[in-house]
Amino acid sequence: MELIFEGIKKAFWLVVTFDPEVIGITLLSLEVSGIATLISLLIGISTGVAIALSRFPGKKIVVSLINTGMGLPPVVVGLFVTIFLWRNGPLGFLEILYTPTAMIFAQAVIATPIVMGITLAAIQQLPPKLRLQILALGATRLQMVWILIKEARLPLLAAVMAGFGGVISEVGASIMVGGNIKGYSRVLTTATVMETSRGNFDIAIALGIILLLMAYLINLVLTHIQQRERPR
Amino acid sequence: MSKSETILEVRDIRVVRGGTLLLDISSLLIQEGKVLSLIGPNGAGKTTLLQTLSYLQKPFQGEIRYRGQTVHSNHSVIGYRRRLAMVFQEPLLFDTNVFDNVASGLRIRRMKGPEIRNIVEEQLARFGIAHLGYRSARTLSGGEAQRTSLARAFAIQPEILFLDEPFASLDPPSRESLIEDLELILKQTGTTAVLATHDRLEALRLSDRIAVMKDGKMVQVGSPEAVMNYPVDEFVASFVGVETILTGEVKKQNSATFVASISGSEIEAVGQIPPGEMVFLCIRPENVTLSTNASKETTSARNVFPGKIEKVTSLGPYQKVRLDCGFPLVAYVTHHSLEKLSLKEGKEVTASFKATAIHVIRKKEP
16 A cells, blocks of 8 residues: 555656656657557548448458457567568668657557547448438538548547557557667656566556546547537 | 420439349439429339439439430539439438538538528528527437428529438328428429329329339329329229329318319318319228118218219228219228129219318319
8 A cells, every 4th residue: 555655646746846757758658649549540530431431342351350450469569560670571671660650650550440440330320321412412422421521520539539548558569669768769658567567666656647647638638529519 | 284394304214233123214204393203112113213313323224314415424423413402201411500401512512601691591491490500400300300401402402302202201290291381392492303202192292293103113104183093004093092082173162161173073072272273182982982872861971973883893801892973983882781782883873972081182283
């Protein structure tokens, strides 16, 4: 009990004194996961909508693969991204292994199927005749897609939350492709792992609390938007 | 009836899906400013036809000519579609307020704000939903939602309006008031419309012409009177002819009833309709009583006509008796009465029905 109390006290001081290292780690976490989520939104929403609206043989298999991808174990992603970025790997020439860029890459790989899967479900649960109605109102195909995305905006917000929540809290891939280098590629999760293994529970708890707080704040904002839109 | 221009012409269209022939129509003309109703049972191809005519359903064989020109490439399909509007059975409103819903077709056409406001407000008022402008579409009742959907369609001032069973999922009171309003609005705006419905009374009321469909084919196309009274075959007869539908002109208005002249015979029905107007009188066969000698049986029925039996058909528990009373009339009788009155083809009988048993529909002015 003492340990937790001390940890919380330490955490409080680290936060209110704007400890430069903790602030740096937090900002990097936000940056890496934020950019990775943005990339996953671009790819996930566009591909998800395209798959939802098209009919092709093997669509069911593709959809089930995407759904499986929603639960990709981060360590597996970390492993494959590491292999790809390894010096003599297929993308080795980029020389980005053990950089924040590599972490963004790995996190985008984790978040994209999550966003894609939720988008797919969100578009498919709209009434099928709605597409005909939109076209009958004179919409071009592009206008129709845009209107459908607007109609599915509430579940799509859930996709943003799930994507961001998934990557900001994952540790396996980040530590493997980022290397947890102090002041360079150390983020909240990788730092928590390291401090815990060293027995520095106070700092680990502080980092953990910040991580929880950030996840909570971002979801609070998104939930607020979502609930405001809900029917009363 | 004044001659009007053909706005849409269908030539030999066929739609095949998964090896099934859904639509096979050799020719159909849609006239500007007129309302055409497509009636037929479920699966007759009404929806497929509407979606093919609006280029929502592709591909198809054959030709659709709009004002004499074929609609070809993808580019002209958008241009063509922007002259149309479609209202479905479900309101299919967008997840926003009523105003934005009605404005959506105009925004798709990149119309500017002040112009949109004028048009939308006019449509909201026209459909009696001006007070709902800023309500979320999700909180509307079925009738309000369908009014919004119709207002959205009328806002784009379509050259042709396609209506796919627009009243089918409404409760009777909101259905009745919406049909009444739509009838008036179609008349005021002179909109060309194609209405798919399985309700022949709805078709009778709203249309200038009726097309009966079955298995993707046109069985009969003609004026409401022609289709109702002179069905071309058994199918049309059984679909439209459950009851007798007569056309006549109102001659005299009494306090609660009126008298209409039907090919020389005078029929009294309940309603306030001024003389000179044309009406449809619908008489259900179970409300027609037959007797062999009118003087012996006293009846409270206002309408008593001598007639001759033309045909007797068995319908299970009932016998359907077709009479010629100077106008066609159908009656249902039980086996018992059939035997008691020894009814058979060629026999002279007296038919009677009450003024209250007649369903009256005011005829659309040509």
